[in-house]
Amino acid sequence: MNTPPAVRLQAVGRRFRRGRRAPLRPAEYVDALTDVSLTIPRGARFGVVGESGSGKTTLMRLIAALDRPTSGEIEVLGRRITGRREQQLAFLRRSLQIVFQDPMSSLDPRMRVGDIVAEPLQVLRRPDVPGSVRRALADVGLDASAARRFPHQFSGGQRQRISIARAIAPGPSILIADEAVSALDVTIRAQILALIEDLAARQELTLIFVSHDLSVIRRVCDQVAVLRAGHLLETGSTEAIYRNPREQYTRDLLAAVPTLEKSLAAARARAAYGRVGE
Numbered sequence: 001m002n003t004p005p006a007v008r009l010q011a012v013g014r015r016f017r018r019g020r021r022a023p024l025r026p027a028e029y030v031d032a033l034t035d036v037s038l039t040i041p042r043g044a045r046f047g048v049v050g051e052s053g054s055g056k057t058t059l060m061r062l063i064a065a066l067d068r069p070t071s072g073e074i075e076v077l078g079r080r081i082t083g084r085r086e087q088q089l090a091f092l093r094r095s096l097q098i099v100f101q102d103p104m105s106s107l108d109p110r111m112r113v114g115d116i117v118a119e120p121l122q123v124l125r126r127p128d129v130p131g132s133v134r135r136a137l138a139d140v141g142l143d144a145s146a147a148r149r150f151p152h153q154f155s156g157g158q159r160q161r162i163s164i165a166r167a168i169a170p171g172p173s174i175l176i177a178d179e180a181v182s183a184l185d186v187t188i189r190a191q192i193l194a195l196i197e198d199l200a201a202r203q204e205l206t207l208i209f210v211s212h213d214l215s216v217i218r219r220v221c222d223q224v225a226v227l228r229a230g231h232l233l234e235t236g237s238t239e240a241i242y243r244n245p246r247e248q249y250t251r252d253l254l255a256a257v258p259t260l261e262k263s264l265a266a267a268r269a270r271a272a273y274g275r276v277g278e
Contacts, residue, residue: 006043038235048225077095224237
């Protein structure tokens with residue numbers, strides 16, 4: 001029997017209504033996604049890349065059932081999620097978790113870290129919540145004592161580790177990282193990328209990595225989809241698209257976006273210059 005893919009989208013579209021500019025004018029709409037069909041195999045490291053406004057975050061929210069498509073069908077792990085009520089999506093909440101871009105805004109500043117990591121476990125009624133919290137913190141390189149502290153007592157990189165711990169604690173099979181390193185210092189970014197790669201391998205996760213930077217996608221992902229203005233331009237192996245992109249837009253992305261490698265080289269150069277000046 002064939003195993004269904006982690007995610008399948010068939011002719012998915014999402015249209016948003018704009019606010020009226022004048023009382024008597026007809027409503028205006030904007031298409032965030034148009035006729036997107038995509039298959040993400042189980043166990044893949046799948047990148048979604050495009051500039052701001054390309055539809056990346058809308059796509060992620062639809063896959064996670066945080067929003068509903070205007071048209072088309074979405075399946076996760078072989079089960080249709082379009083048209084389902086929240087009560088019918090319990091399997092999705094168990095199987096899919098998200099790491100967001102800015103950990104400071106996604107972590108409740110009034111909660112201790114242990115309670116933040118425990119929250120999804122409690123919602124899912126998992127046994128041995130304290131033990132699961134300790135294991136999740138250890139998996140992301142944080143000491144158990146971190147559970148007693150608040151998010152503001154950590155650095156940006158450590159806060160993102162807390163976000164990752166919260167995401168992996170329930171034991172999902174699919175992890176979505178939505179611009180998970182773009183808000184971090186370049187040297188910390190490399191550490192978090194290495195952590196995500198390691199966790200995806202050890203826990204056999206399907207990783208969906210959303211980014212505007214093709215160099216980050218190249219490091220983490222083995223397949224990539226390129227979005228522009230809500231349209232899927234091309235998809236394929238990361239190396240093939242990186243070395244020989246079919247679309248001019250993809251070539252422009254490769255040429256215009258600062259790469260992780262260049263940023264690291266610049267950081268090393270600044271550090272070396274600082275030592276010379278001492």
